[in-house]
Amino acid sequence: MAQARKPQENELMEKIVSLCKRRGFIFQSSEIYGGINGFWDYGPLGARLKWNVRELWWQAMTSRDDIVPLDASIIMHPKVWQASGHVDTFSDPMVDCKLCKARFRADQLHETPCPRHPSKMASECEGEKTEPRAFNLMFKTTVGPIETEENIAYLRPETAQAIFVQFKNILETSRQKAPFGICQIGKAFRNEVTPRNFTFRSREFEQMELEFFIRPDEVVERIAGSVARLDEAADLSAPQKNWGWQLWHKYWVEERLCWYESIGLPRDSLEEYWQTPEELAHYARATVDILYKFPFGTQELEGIAARGDFDLKAHQEASGKSMEYFDEEARIRYIPHVIEPSAGVDRLVLALICNAYTEETVPNEKGQPEQRVVLRFHPRVAPIKVGVFPLLRNRPELVQKAREVRDLLRPHMTVFYDESGAIGRRYRRQDEIGTPFGVTIDFDTLGETPELKDTVTVRDRDTMAQIRVKISELPAYLLQKLR
Numbered sequence: 001m002a003q004a005r006k007p008q009e010n011e012l013m014e015k016i017v018s019l020c021k022r023r024g025f026i027f028q029s030s031e032i033y034g035g036i037n038g039f040w041d042y043g044p045l046g047a048r049l050k051w052n053v054r055e056l057w058w059q060a061m062t063s064r065d066d067i068v069p070l071d072a073s074i075i076m077h078p079k080v081w082q083a084s085g086h087v088d089t090f091s092d093p094m095v096d097c098k099l100c101k102a103r104f105r106a107d108q109l110h111e112t113p114c115p116r117h118p119s120k121m122a123s124e125c126e127g128e129k130t131e132p133r134a135f136n137l138m139f140k141t142t143v144g145p146i147e148t149e150e151n152i153a154y155l156r157p158e159t160a161q162a163i164f165v166q167f168k169n170i171l172e173t174s175r176q177k178a179p180f181g182i183c184q185i186g187k188a189f190r191n192e193v194t195p196r197n198f199t200f201r202s203r204e205f206e207q208m209e210l211e212f213f214i215r216p217d218e219v220v221e222r223i224a225g226s227v228a229r230l231d232e233a234a235d236l237s238a239p240q241k242n243w244g245w246q247l248w249h250k251y252w253v254e255e256r257l258c259w260y261e262s263i264g265l266p267r268d269s270l271e272e273y274w275q276t277p278e279e280l281a282h283y284a285r286a287t288v289d290i291l292y293k294f295p296f297g298t299q300e301l302e303g304i305a306a307r308g309d310f311d312l313k314a315h316q317e318a319s320g321k322s323m324e325y326f327d328e329e330a331r332i333r334y335i336p337h338v339i340e341p342s343a344g345v346d347r348l349v350l351a352l353i354c355n356a357y358t359e360e361t362v363p364n365e366k367g368q369p370e371q372r373v374v375l376r377f378h379p380r381v382a383p384i385k386v387g388v389f390p391l392l393r394n395r396p397e398l399v400q401k402a403r404e405v406r407d408l409l410r411p412h413m414t415v416f417y418d419e420s421g422a423i424g425r426r427y428r429r430q431d432e433i434g435t436p437f438g439v440t441i442d443f444d445t446l447g448e449t450p451e452l453k454d455t456v457t458v459r460d461r462d463t464m465a466q467i468r469v470k471i472s473e474l475p476a477y478l479l480q481k482l483r
């Protein structure tokens with residue numbers, strides 16, 4: 001039997017970073033020039049993994065009747081960021097070290113190593129620090145050929161604002177009725193003071209955001225019945241006018257937790273953290289962070305905020321355009337309130353890799369113990385779904401049959417075809433990148449054992465068990481397992 005182990009926490013991160021580079025998941029951006037801090041590139045496997053994550057989120061959102069998508073520009077009118085409050089308040093408190101000139105986040109001095117003495121934290125080194133100053137996290141650029149103050153624009157620090165700004169256009173063209181949502185996936189940029197923990201805190205990253213617009217005083221019987229936990233959780237002693245947003249908020253927390261589970265993050269690897277009143281942003285009525293137990297600590301994957309009508313109201317005031325919604329049934333006009341589940345693609349990709357990484361001692365073909373590294377990805381997120389291998393590369397009849405099997409599967413799933421090296425080595429290579437199934441074409445496939453003609457071996461990545469499946473039934477067999 002396989003003996004699985006997770007390495008120690010700091011050792012684990014080193015191994016994960018090294019595997020990501022070695023196997024082509026994640027590279028440092030501009031590496032040949034020494035890299036650029038806080039920017040990362042996704043290699044062939046990382047790009048597929050990331051794509052799968054986006055696609056699963058996109059499906060979960062847009063397969064519903066009550067959610068429509070948006071794909072907005074990264075650079076928007078600078079007034080958007082004035083109205084949203086980002087120009088004035090999207091900042092971190094920063095201090096400079098007078099001795100080594102390094103800059104630190106004032107609230108992270110205890111956890112950031114000193115560049116001169118990496119064994120000490122910045123708070124412990126002898127360098128005197130300046131008073132904290134606000135540092136705006138938005139990247140600036142200029143639009144057009146002339147670099148003047150008036151031409152300054154910002155790279156969006158979140159995708160959400162475009163949804164608010166386009167609220168009316170989408171409402172009118174999509175004929176949605178509240179409650180309904182608008183979702184978007186896209187790049188966001190923050191000039192983070194201390195990017196760290198691999199891709200966890202980057203300066204360029206991707207968000208998956210939903211703004212779900214609701215009538216705040218609605219009593220939401222429709223959802224109260226549909227999610228059992230909601231009924232228990234609902235505080236029925238609260239004033240009736242609050243039920244709507246509280247229930248929708250809890251509903252989305254539950255939906256999102258279920259989604260994480262459905263793509264392979266077990267519930268016990270996640271934590272639900274309800275921000276205290278002191279921690280809440282000034283516009284938020286309640287915020288729940290979904291945290292993942294990363295090797296470097298339990299940290300945020302997604303924030304789910306009940307933002308009231310802050311955003312639409314701010315844009316209505318700044319633009320002079322009405323953001324009101326007219327409820328034809330109730331004959332009332334109001335600015336909808338918003339529940340915002342906001343997740344990071346890169347953090348989730350990192351969590352999936354951390355969760356999947358396993359080292360095992362298993363018997364090799366000769367029965368001797370051997371180490372293997374396995375990424376136990378859920379089949380839905382795995383970058384490659386199946387490896388196809390002819391048993392021997394120097395037997396044309398095996399190779400030809402294997403290529404036929406590859407071509408049979410390719411329209412249905414991502415296939416990796418590999419004919420080089422011992423079969424055990426080829427299995428290990430796929431284990432290390434998380435491919436859930438391996439299909440081997442051997443002499444029995446060609447009819448050496450007549451009753452096994454036109455069957456192949458299907459090997460399961462996790463159990464390493466092998467079964468024989470008819471080629472004609474292979475696509476259906478694998479598709480059912482991949483679901």
Ligand code: ATP
Nearest residue numbers: 192200201202205207300301302303342343344347
């Ligand atoms: P943190 O407190 O960790 O900086 P945040 O609360 O500022 O995060 P939000 O503004 O709520 O983050 O953004 C929503 C999501 O976007 C986060 O939950 C995270 O997954 C992702 N995200 C935010 N900042 C970064 C970053 N610098 N690098 C990678 N992902 C990020």
